Amino acid sequence: MIKTLSKIYQFSGKMQGTMKKAILFSVLHSLFDMMSFGALAMVFSGLTDGFTTSMIWMIFGITLASMLLKIYCSYISDFGKVQIGYFMCAEKRIHIGDRMKYMPMGYFNDHNLGNLTSVVTTTMGDIENNASMVLTNILGGYIHAAIITIVMLCIDWRIGLTILCGILLFTWCIGRLQKKSETVSPQRQQAQEALVSNVLEYVQGMLIVKSFNLGQNSNSKMRQAILDSKDKNLKLERTFVPYNMLQQIILYGTSILVIVEGLYFYLNGTMALSICLLMTVASFMLFSQLQSAGNTSALLRLLDVSIDKVNEIDKTPVMDEHGKPVKPENYNIVFDDVSFSYGEHQVLDHVSLTIPERTVTAIVGPSGAGKSTLCNLIARFWDVDGGKITIGGVDVRDYTLDSLLTNISEVFQKVYLFADTIENNIKFGNPAASHEEVVKAAQKACCHEFIMSLPDGYGTVIREGGATLSGGEKQRISIARAILKDAPIIILDEATSSVDPENENLLMGAIAELTKNKTVIMIAHRLKTVRNADQILVLSGGHIVQTGKHEDLIRQPGIYADFIGIRKKAIGWKLK
Numbered sequence: 052m053i054k055t056l057s058k059i060y061q062f063s064g065k066m067q068g069t070m071k072k073a074i075l076f077s078v079l080h081s082l083f084d085m086m087s088f089g090a091l092a093m094v095f096s097g098l099t100d101g102f103t104t105s106m107i108w109m110i111f112g113i114t115l116a117s118m119l120l121k122i123y124c125s126y127i128s129d130f131g132k133v134q135i136g137y138f139m140c141a142e143k144r145i146h147i148g149d150r151m152k153y154m155p156m157g158y159f160n161d162h163n164l165g166n167l168t169s170v171v172t173t174t175m176g177d178i179e180n181n182a183s184m185v186l187t188n189i190l191g192g193y194i195h196a197a198i199i200t201i202v203m204l205c206i207d208w209r210i211g212l213t214i215l216c217g218i219l220l221f222t223w224c225i226g227r228l229q230k231k232s233e234t235v236s237p238q239r240q241q242a243q244e245a246l247v248s249n250v251l252e253y254v255q256g257m258l259i260v261k262s263f264n265l266g267q268n269s270n271s272k273m274r275q276a277i278l279d280s281k282d283k284n285l286k287l288e289r290t291f292v293p294y295n296m297l298q299q300i301i302l303y304g305t306s307i308l309v310i311v312e313g314l315y316f317y318l319n320g321t322m323a324l325s326i327c328l329l330m331t332v333a334s335f336m337l338f339s340q341l342q343s344a345g346n347t348s349a350l351l352r353l354l355d356v357s358i359d360k361v362n363e364i365d366k367t368p369v370m371d372e373h374g375k376p377v378k379p380e381n382y383n384i385v386f387d388d389v390s391f392s393y394g395e396h397q398v399l400d401h402v403s404l405t406i407p408e409r410t411v412t413a414i415v416g417p418s419g420a421g422k423s424t425l426c427n428l429i430a431r432f433w434d435v436d437g438g439k440i441t442i443g444g445v446d447v448r449d450y451t452l453d454s455l456l457t458n459i460s461e462v463f464q465k466v467y468l469f470a471d472t473i474e475n476n477i478k479f480g481n482p483a484a485s486h487e488e489v490v491k492a493a494q495k496a497c498c499h500e501f502i503m504s505l506p507d508g509y510g511t512v513i514r515e516g517g518a519t520l521s522g523g524e525k526q527r528i529s530i531a532r533a534i535l536k537d538a539p540i541i542i543l544d545e546a547t548s549s550v551d552p553e554n555e556n557l558l559m560g561a562i563a564e565l566t567k568n569k570t571v572i573m574i575a576h577r578l579k580t581v582r583n584a585d586q587i588l589v590l591s592g593g594h595i596v597q598t599g600k601h602e603d604l605i606r607q608p609g610i611y612a613d614f615i616g617i618r619k620k621a622i623g624w625k626l627k
């Protein structure tokens with residue numbers, strides 16, 4: 052229990068000060084609660100020995116002061132608890148979001164989208180709503196109980212001892228509950244993750260579900276995940292309920308024992324009537340705070356697991372921990388004996404190549420040969436397993452990711468646009484750009500006309516992923532984004548699927564603008580692009596099998612000549 056409470060405290064980060072304040076005011080609340088207990092003692096003493104005027108005023112004053120001070124302390128403590136929850140989780144979410152940018156892509160391979168989404172939403176939601184409340188309730192409850200025990204020991208050691216035994220028994224019961232929930236809490240967490248994963252997958256795959264008319268069968272996985280989550284939640288509750296009942300029995304039992312003992316001690320003449328009355332009335336007030344601590348203690352293990360999950364993401368090593376901000380002297384890109392695998396699957400095997408600055412290099416090769424992988428290694432989406440990649444003579448691992456990525460613009464075949472205005476989507480390339488600069492970039496990328504034809508022009512909000520735009524429109528917006536970034540190195544995965552003849556000319560114009568005077572690495576699909584490249588690299592079986600210009604390679608038997616043959620046939624077929 053103490054370990055989890057200290058974990059919650061550590062997790063609250065910058066809110067630790069507010070946490071301390073909330074705990075302090077919760078303790079003060081307990082002390083002021085004791086004041087009303089004192090007033091009650093005076094009432095009973097007055098009832099047995101007679102009241103004086105000053106005594107009545109004092110009782111009134113103490114009761115009023117205790118009530119007002121308790122209200123004030125509750126206000127500060129409760130407000131603090133709510134603040135802590137929201138602030139600490141907002142801070143953590145932003146921190147994790149920032150950190151994700153610097154994590155290797157392998158991390159996202161190993162942790163699926165549902166897993167990450169669930170941690171940042173539901174798991175953090177659990178922490179947000181419960182962590183500070185649990186910490187302050189449990190600490191407050193125990194401090195309250197400690198004060199009561201001391202006061203009771205001072206009034207009558209026998210009653211004090213009974214209360215102490217009750218508290219110890221109650222603590223044992225919380226310990227048992229923690230042990231029991233040790234296995235159930237992680238299971239509930241996993242079920243929650245699976246549920247989010249399946250819902251996300253179902254929504255993302257809706258197009259396929261509809262087009263293949265998969266109907267009922269399509270959501271069987273999601274249905275199973277929902278049932279599983281229900282079962283695990285019920286299992287957790289079933290674990291908690293008997294222990295919660297046992298906690299109540301212990302506390303109520305101790306209270307009843309205090310009354311019985313009080314009466315017994317009064318009847319055998321070892322306790323004054325006023326004390327006996329005080330014990331009888333106060334017995335059910337004694338454990339009010341400990342009871343609420345008991346109710347929240349069930350959440351301790353759940354919070355423990357949740358915090359571990361969040362910390363696991365937070366502690367994932369980022370890529371550029373040892374990098375320095377580098378401004379390269381030139382933009383020559385060199386692969387020096389580079390090998391790379393996805394797990395066991397080797398994609399590049401001792402590859403060496405040079406891409407001189409301000410030239411166009413086309414990469415061709417069969418599907419799955421590793422063309423995209425080779426490009427992504429330059430931008431350090433992944434780290435090489437062997438050898439090194441340098442830009443301007445500096446190993447990409449020696450750059451900070453920020454200083455490396457300012458030099459590179461990647462235009463992917465599969466464009467992702469954010470649910471935001473078109474202007475902001477283009478500005479992603481350079482957040483400081485003015486509206487005029489955005490328009491200029493859009494004009495160069497041949498998308499100004501179509502943007503202006505939209506109802507709100509550049510202010511038009513596009514849906515997540517760019518769902519409201521055509522493939523070609525998305526492509527050109529992503530090129531405008533890259534033009535605005537104006538990076539010296541352009542990595543371009545040439546679009547094939549989303550281009551109709553009308554769009555093709557616009558797209559080619561946009562690409563020509565983007566690549567002017569840049570170091571260009573292009574995964575080329577068009578014969579025209581390949582033919583005009585300064586250098587062609589043919590990638591196959593993890594090796595660069597051919598290098599040269601179109602005129603040289605076309606004369607050699609090999610993959611390139613075959614590739615061009617197929618392309619020509621494809622174009623011939625298309626033109627028929």
Ligand SMILES: Nc1ncnc2c1ncn2[C@@H]1O[C@H](COP(=O)(O)OP(=O)(O)OP(=O)(O)O)[C@@H](O)[C@H]1O
Nearest residue numbers: 160393396398416417418419420421422423424425
């Ligand atoms: N994130 C990943 N995790 C594991 N394996 C991957 C990953 N990305 C690609 N691969 C595998 O690595 C190999 C190379 O993939 P890559 O996408 O680089 O090939 P490509 O030449 O660009 O293919 P295409 O022309 O079809 O786009 C493929 O066998 C692919 O299945």
